[in-house]
Amino acid sequence: MSTDPTILDVLVVGAGPAGIGTALALAAVEDLTFGVLERGRIGQTFLDWPAAQTFLTPSFTGNGFGATDLNSVHPETSPAFSLGVDYPTGPQYATYLRNVVRHFRIPLLDDTEVTSVAAHEHGFELQCARGPVIARALVWAGGEFPQPLEPRVAGSALADPARSPEAWEQREGRTVVIGGYESGLDLACHHVERGSLVTVVDGSTPWDAGTGSDPSFRLAPRSRVRLAAALDTGRLTLIGAHAAGIKRDGAEWTVSLDNGSRLRADSRPIAATGYGPGLGPVEHLFARRPDGWPELDDDDQSTLTPGLFLSGPAIRHGGLKFCFVYKFRQRFAHVARVIGERAGKDVGALEAWRAAGMLTDDLSCCGVECAC
Numbered sequence: 001m002s003t004d005p006t007i008l009d010v011l012v013v014g015a016g017p018a019g020i021g022t023a024l025a026l027a028a029v030e031d032l033t034f035g036v037l038e039r040g041r042i043g044q045t046f047l048d049w050p051a052a053q054t055f056l057t058p059s060f061t062g063n064g065f066g067a068t069d070l071n072s073v074h075p076e077t078s079p080a081f082s083l084g085v086d087y088p089t090g091p092q093y094a095t096y097l098r099n100v101v102r103h104f105r106i107p108l109l110d111d112t113e114v115t116s117v118a119a120h121e122h123g124f125e126l127q128c129a130r131g132p133v134i135a136r137a138l139v140w141a142g143g144e145f146p147q148p149l150e151p152r153v154a155g156s157a158l159a160d161p162a163r164s165p166e167a168w169e170q171r172e173g174r175t176v177v178i179g180g181y182e183s184g185l186d187l188a189c190h191h192v193e194r195g196s197l198v199t200v201v202d203g204s205t206p207w208d209a210g211t212g213s214d215p216s217f218r219l220a221p222r223s224r225v226r227l228a229a230a231l232d233t234g235r236l237t238l239i240g241a242h243a244a245g246i247k248r249d250g251a252e253w254t255v256s257l258d259n260g261s262r263l264r265a266d267s268r269p270i271a272a273t274g275y276g277p278g279l280g281p282v283e284h285l286f287a288r289r290p291d292g293w294p295e296l297d298d299d300d301q302s303t304l305t306p307g308l309f310l311s312g313p314a315i316r317h318g319g320l321k322f323c324f325v326y327k328f329r330q331r332f333a334h335v336a337r338v339i340g341e342r343a344g345k346d347v348g349a350l351e352a353w354r355a356a357g358m359l360t361d362d363l364s365c366c367g368v369e370c371a372c
């Protein structure tokens with residue numbers, strides 16, 4: 001891809017699963033000019049994952065029977081097939097993404113951070129170290145990983161964020177984890193398995209079974225199995241209260257809770273309190289929902305800025321969260337079709353994505369309630 005002043009039909013920012021998947025769908029639209037800009041390397045977030053972290057959504061090569069691998073970003077690929085594992089590590093998944101880019105010849109510039117985005121008479125002008133790039137449409141796929149949310153408590157800077165290598169290092173004695181959903185319990189089990197005495201605090205008790213079957217609101221089966229094993233050791237305590245403050249007292253850390261009690265830890269507490277939408281230089285181009293997530297129309301387009309689309313885990317429609325690959329990939333082909341149709345291109349090839357269970361354009365049929 002060149003960055004001379006040609007105007008592209010569409011630019012994608014970010015070479016994670018959302019950006020690569022959207023680019024693959026755009027490639028299925030006849031004669032569309034597009035490219036991907038990535039500030040690091042392909043799959044950079046996965047290269048940055050702590051070494052002990054793996055996917056919690058399993059991969060399996062069910063593609064031939066209409067059950068496309070949950071972690072795949074293209075109907076004809078399967079991480080389980082190419083990597084030979086069912087729960088990829090970060091670097092393994094980055095390898096899968098690299099292979100996909102190479103195989104489908106996706107035009108991509110790495111080491112190219114987009115630092116600002118402004119409206120332009122033809123669409124959008126993006127600034128990056130290699131100079132300005134102009135495109136009629138823009139897909140933001142910058143991911144959530146750059147924006148971990150700190151716990152909203154006094155002394156929050158004393159906690160190690162879950163994404164940091166320090167949070168995963170061997171800990172002696174008592175460890176406190178703030179936040180008890182997937183990331184928090186993953187870390188808690190990790191430290192219990194290595195002999196530490198761990199307490200997890202979370203007032204919303206996400207470890208309880210809950211009522212729905214949507215994995216965005218209920219722990220994944222593998223997490224529940226690990227949790228049960230960790231509880232069996234007697235070294236894990238779960239407390240249904242929110243942290244209210246963190247203090248350092250000499251060689252100890254104290255976490256006070258909103259139920260009035262205090263916990264002592266022998267190392268910095270760990271904050272596993274979620275991620276924000278990570279909109280970076282396009283933040284000002286999105287309106288916000290009352291819950292703070294970007295407001296989108298039915299085509300995942302900014303309600304403030306026509307032509308700007310969002311791809312990835314920050315997509316929310318009503319109460320639906322698209323926070324796993326198998327969810328947000330449902331929108332790659334939809335967004336590609338909207339962009340392609342506006343550009344007057346033939347989008348017929350995108351129907352193959354629907355056949356593979358990778359295209360949902362009617363959001364009313366999303367959501368899960370399993371009978372048993």
Ligand SMILES: Cc1cc2nc3c(=O)[nH]c(=O)nc-3n(C[C@H](O)[C@H](O)[C@H](O)COP(=O)(O)OP(=O)(O)OC[C@H]3O[C@@H](n4cnc5c(N)ncnc54)[C@H](O)[C@@H]3O)c2cc1C
Pocket residue numbers: 013014015016017018019037038039040041042043044045046054055056057112113114115141142143144145146183275280281311312313323324325326
């Ligand atoms: C700890 C954790 C565990 C998870 N586990 C799972 C799981 O098991 N299964 C699952 O389906 N999902 C999982 N998720 C959800 C996860 O966020 C997504 O699956 C995935 O990382 C999101 O893909 P993405 O492409 O949107 O973002 P990313 O993978 O983060 O990719 C975004 C890319 O954009 C680049 N970028 C950002 N800003 C710029 C810029 N200004 N200019 C250029 N490039 C930029 C980044 O370098 C990065 O490469 C997990 C998330 C977290 C945080």
